[in-house]
Amino acid sequence: MKFKRLTLAVTAGLFGLSASIYANQATSASPVISANTNVQSQAVRLDFQKFQLDNGLEVIFHLDSSDPVVAVTLAAHVGSSREKRGRTGFAHLFEHLLFLESENLGKGGLDKMSARIGGSGANGSTSRDVTNYMQTVPNDALEKMIWAEADKLGYFINTVTDPVLAKEKEVVKNEKRQRVDNRPYGHVFDVVSTNLYPASHPYSWLPIGSLEDLQAATLQDVKEFYARWYVPNNTTLVISGDFDPKQARQWVEKYFNDIPKGTEVPAQVKREVKLGKTKKLYHEDKFATVPQLTQVWPTPAKFHPDTYVLDILIKLLVDSKDAPLYNELVEKQKLTSDVALFDYRSELASELFLMVTAFDGVDLDTVHNAINQGFERFEKEQFTDADIDRIKAGLETEFYQNLSSVVGKGINLADYNLLADDPEMINKEIEFIRQVTKEDVWRVYNQYIKDKHYISASFVPQGQLPLAVEGAEKANITEEKVVMGQEASFDTSKQQSYAKTPSSFDRSVEPPYGKMPVVPVPDVVESQLSNGMRVSSIYTDEVPLVEFKIRIDGGMLFDARGKSGTANLLADMLNRGTASKKPAELEKAIKQLGSKIDIYATEQSITVNGSALARNFDATIALVSEMLLQPRWDEQEFALAKSAVQSQLQQRLSNPQAIAEQKMKEIIYPVGHPLSHSLTGDEQSVQNITLADIQAFHREKIAPQLANIHVAGAVQHEQIVKSLAKLQKSWPKSALAAPKVALPKMPQHSKVYFYDMPGAKQSTLYIAQPALLATNSDFYRAQVMNYILGGGSFASRLTQQLREGKGYTYGIGSGFDASQHASLFIINTSVRTNVTYEALALVKEIVEQYSSTFTPADLTTTQEYYLKSNARRFETLSAKIGVLTNMAMLDLPKDYVQQRAKQVQALTVPEVQKLAQQHIHPDKLVYVVVGDAQTQLAGLSKLGLGEVVKLN
Known part of the structure; x- marks a missing residue:
């Protein structure tokens, strides 16, 4: 195996990739982009090695020794496009399930291990086409991560029981409420998808799926989905960072070889669409306060060469004050403060979105006419080669930014491998951008936008239907009814028994750490x-x-x-x-x-x-x-x-x-x-x-x-x-002194305040108290103290009990929002409406009991996370800027990271308990609830915190 450091030969003529064009490649049947003879070819390489196991698992290694960290990405070629109508949302559901438990990691799974090994926090994403699982860890934990990822792929499904499935359904439904049902314009993408694609097309539903389908899913449905798609021959593993490739290959073969190959997975067939007519829809949005117009044109799938031209075209249309669409709508007609234009690219087909959130009271017909006038100006005013070169210069910078982290490289290599069947695309795509010419831009504009049919979605505030585009028809939107007393019942606390999957060796033994990484101290x-x-x-x-x-x-x-x-x-x-x-x-x-x-x-x-x-x-x-x-x-x-x-x-x-x-x-x-x-x-x-x-x-x-x-x-x-x-x-020095502000007084006692949002599907809970400043000598130790309460994501009690135990929320956390001038201790979450009281009561109980129930095991988890995560402290340029900012704002020494590590090592359980008592005051927390007063207000009196104060 031969590895080289990433080499980048650059001049002003080198162009890069934007985040929106990670995976695009010409196909043999695609038109050829004409060459730009004014641009010299430049060498750009990101070196990697790829190999395949006998069971079909494809593995990619990329070496980057700049920091003692390594990213592990496991990507399955399954998204919502592999689902069946009536059983949607499964791919996204699995993104959740695979973090919970596996046979050998045990309950808590990868999330629990991540806290111990100083990981970045195991994370995942689900698109129409791919589900990603990724994490960055100190490089001494690489074998542990390979062991854990193999356990997820081959030794997981037996741990999914009916109570586990019921609970995670509630979490996913909370996510959908938070992202879609309980926010302005949340249903726009659903309206577009269901009207752009025929019902038989897998893009006619969203990756998050429907609540009805999720609720109807059975344990057998879930197991069949897993057996079909979560197999080595439909999966790519990428390891990127600072590691020994020879040793890593041995570990990959050891932990993954036993997992059997699955049924052959056929390649996806492109299913691009053409509209026979323009479709105009409207929706009276109870959460919107101003109107929004969305227009969407079908565009070619990922890897088509025209997608690179679209990136240039998009920037020509909206990415400057002189750009015709932006200038016409914002500068000239003053209908909005911004114009969003982006190409939403997927494996089978794509869409070009134009979204304009108008000012209060603006008729969307006026916005539509202004859009047309902007296109007319684009055709009339033209653009130059210099305009294209300027755009490509910006893309060059974005390219380097996308290479600044090992996990970013890993995700992109996996995406290219799965969707282009060619990770070398990471080195080829710049050429496609480089070759775009004026002629290509005009051809693509005429082919996909000019006089072409599109989807029009007018979202207007309730009672303001006249603002919708003329001729629009009512969109078919299904809105969930959250009913009091109909909460799902499940108990995930009981120990579940299940048969263990056979293996050629004992997988229950967690691998040891490797050599302790040396944390760099930047100069x-x-x-x-x-x-x-x-x-x-x-x-x-x-x-x-x-x-x-x-x-x-x-x-x-x-x-x-x-x-x-x-x-x-x-x-x-x-x-x-x-x-x-x-x-x-x-x-x-x-x-x-x-x-x-x-x-x-x-x-x-x-x-x-x-x-x-x-x-x-x-x-x-x-x-x-x-x-x-x-x-x-x-x-x-x-x-x-x-x-x-x-x-x-x-x-x-x-x-x-x-x-x-x-x-x-x-x-x-x-x-x-x-x-x-x-x-x-x-x-x-x-x-x-x-x-x-x-x-x-x-x-x-x-x-x-x-x-x-x-x-x-x-x-x-x-x-x-x-x-x-x-x-x-x-810039001469003046007599101005730094501002001084009075610190707020601590409340005498807790109180609950309620802001009514009629019909809300969720209640937003915002709980706070004044706290210590970031310049306080106790501040960092107080942050560390909060890790198990709510700062440690899945390692925290708030997450474990409200999300993992009860399924009340998609996410919850606590922390000190502090500077040298002001500070609050804050707990923040959104929960489904019909458990508002139960969620608040549980938060109150957890906070009240925290200091007295903090254990030696909690301290060990906290110390392991803070000490081991230091290896990731300086990885990216942004991280380095963060270090410099902390030093300046808080007057910290150059080696403050190492000094703080000593503070963490020296902490004891009694000290953490004392810090909690000193800096978190359960009897003085202020509770603000934003939700549906008609169903939730009266019940909050049971909290025992006096009469609830109405804020509106």
Whole structure:
């Protein structure tokens, strides 16, 4: 076997892949894309080795020794397209089931093991075509992961019993409610799928399936599905990262060879569709507050060469202020604040989605007409080769970003292998992007969009049907009725007995750890400039890319009373052109470099996030300097920015999570406190803000002595400082001090507040109390203390009892949302409506008992996770930026990760119990519930926390 480090020979003519085009390849029957003679061919290689076991399992190894971690991806070529009508949602159900238990891992399965070995948290995904299981772990746990993945594939199905199936059905149904039934526009994809595809097509239903089909599924159905599709010859295993390939192959053969080959799985046949007419549908959406129009055209399946052309076409249409669709709808007609256009690609067929969420009260016929006008402008105004080259430069940067983690490489290699039957596609696709020409773009536009039939879906707020597109017919949408007293009954706590699958060796013995990985300590270089800016950097040349962050302390904390939202609007305006560049010109200058620059406000900062090719870092920082110090202050752009915020505020009225968070702020913080407001402000405060207010904020509240600049990537510190020379000279130090805010008082006792959302399928539970600041010497240990309560995902009691034990929720967690200025301890989840009281009562009980029931076993699990997960601490550029940010915000030393490890090692059970008693106060928690008051409000009095306060 021969392995090489990833080698990337790059020039300005090299183009990359966006996340939306991971798996596309020409087929022999496809048209040939004409060559672009202006682009020189460049070498790009990601080396791997592939082999196959006798049972058909295909295995791919990719070596990356930059960090002591390894990612393991197990991907099955089964998604919703392999399901039968009437038994939909099975592929997604299996994504859940395979984490729960297997014969030799025992109850808790991979989730439980992940906590012990310092994994990233075992995760999965289900698409129409593939189900992925992936995790990144320290490389000393590789044999354990191979053992565990083999156990899932060959030694799992006997552990699925009727109670296990009944419970997981409830979890999946909660996920569907959260993603689809209980949110605005949640049914859009269902409306599109059922009307674009004939009933016989497997894409006519969504991967999450229907609640009726899930409820009807029997244990025998589940076992038959598993036996058919979860077999080695329908599965790919990818191992990517820092490991010994010879040893890894021996382990793969040992643990997977015993699993028998399944029935042959035939290749999927492309089933692209053509519409005979345009179909217009509407839905009165009880959760929507503003109208949304979606138009969808059928497009070719993955691997068709036209998909690469579509990536260029999409960006030409919407990905700049000058782009005709964006410009027409946003800048010119002011109907919306954004336009979304994307190609949803799958193995058998694909769809091009155009989604416009309009401003309040806008007639969707007006939006439809504006879309047509945008297409007319596209045809009339044309575009140039330079426009295409600019787009390809941006794709180059995205390509490198997609290679920044070992799990990203693993997922993509598996996808190419399963769907293209060729993992080498990871090295071929750039050529397809590189060859796209103007002629290809016009051909594809005419072939798939111009004058072609499409699906139109008008989603309008209830009672606002006149806003729907003229001629639209009512969409057929089945909405679940959640009935009190009809909860499923099951008990998964009992030990289940089952026959064990024969094996040639004893699989019940968990493999040992390998050699302990050496956790790298990155070389952090720091300096302070003459104007007070602090600069820190970590050099790495793994890819020719740089990421950076400039964090300016203050943000919303500096908003004037009655004008909350000022910092947010200022940050938006800093993105909208400079004194010498109109907004479109600034955008073009950034994209020509293949860079990204985004300025945004948080509650406690103004932040600049960016990335660039290393060779373009100087030029990118020059643009950042111009944006920060020489804003354009355009009245028209300011009006657009305010309109966008006002639309956001309108949409937040239908977002249960946003409502819960805002109401909690108003309860915890006193009137007038800056943190009692939303970052975006409210309707009245935004109305009050003038452009002069924005200019004054910029002049008085943006200061270099409050700025920290963090850089990670292939640029040395000396060059970084040199690149900042102009910013340093043009941005003088001022007398402005860091903001100071009063800490909120701890509530005297717990209280329950209820916000009514009539007809809600779920209740959002947001529980909080004031907590210790991130600068407190106890803060990190308090975070560690919370791991078993709610910070450890499937290792936590909240998840184990509310999701795994009761099936009340899809997810729940707890944690300290803290900075140097403010902090809350928060528990957050959404549960099905008819168990609102039961869920709250259980959360209350778990929190009350936590400190007294924390055990030595809990401490061991916590310590193993925190100590072993340090191997993953510095893997990506974003992770390195995170380390630098922590150091600056919290005044931490360069070796703080190692020092924190010593704190974790020294923890005792009594210390954890004391930390819980000091920093979590069950009798002072504030409970905010957003749900259906008619069915749930009265029952909450049983919590014993006094009369429930109605918030609306």
